[in-house]
Amino acid sequence: SQQGEEDPQALSIQEGENATMNCSYKTSINNLQWYRQNSGRGLVHLILIRSNEREKHSGRLRVTLDTSKKSSSLLITASRAADTASYFCATVSPSGSRLTFGEGTQLTVNP
């Protein structure tokens, strides 16, 4: 079953704008990860946030985690056309190491 649900399903913005994607999940987690997938390619890991962390940064990426609301958000600042891709959240339960993926957000950054 799919643990994560991304919102929105699709997002279109102009270069230079910020992009925010949200992920909600249903059960307790050990950590939550964000992956990126360019069209027709494999996924690439972007960032991992643990259940005891609230915010994490990596370059232009900022991830927040609210375990009380069972939600996370991924912010990409100053977006570029090259950021155009699908973005997936994936959760790991406290008892296991399997990733459970959401359905993804398709981000289009227009030049």
Place this chain on the structure above:
Amino acid sequence: DVKVTQSSRYLVKRTGEKVFLECVQDMDHENMFWYRQDPGLGLRLIYFSYDVKMKEKGDIPEGYSVSREKKERFSLILESASTNQTSMYLCASRPAGVETQYFGPGTRLLVL
């Protein structure tokens, strides 16, 4: 750099054929995974393996089997391909104790 390779980028097979999808990783990772990806459904785990000759069912194992005879190679087998197995298949690996996965480029399978 970790490299995960998959034997084919595109594959066209007939209904009823036996299909082998191969995945090889070059970083001595213990864990390997097979997913399928379909529009609106995200990635779903088919099978995974945490060691040579070991396998565990994922969320949708029906119609599939796997083989892991060597640590670097994890094969997904469709015993008798059906049209509802048309999909994008993604292989991933990760070392023990590490929580992030490394993905191959994917195989887009079309079953006619």
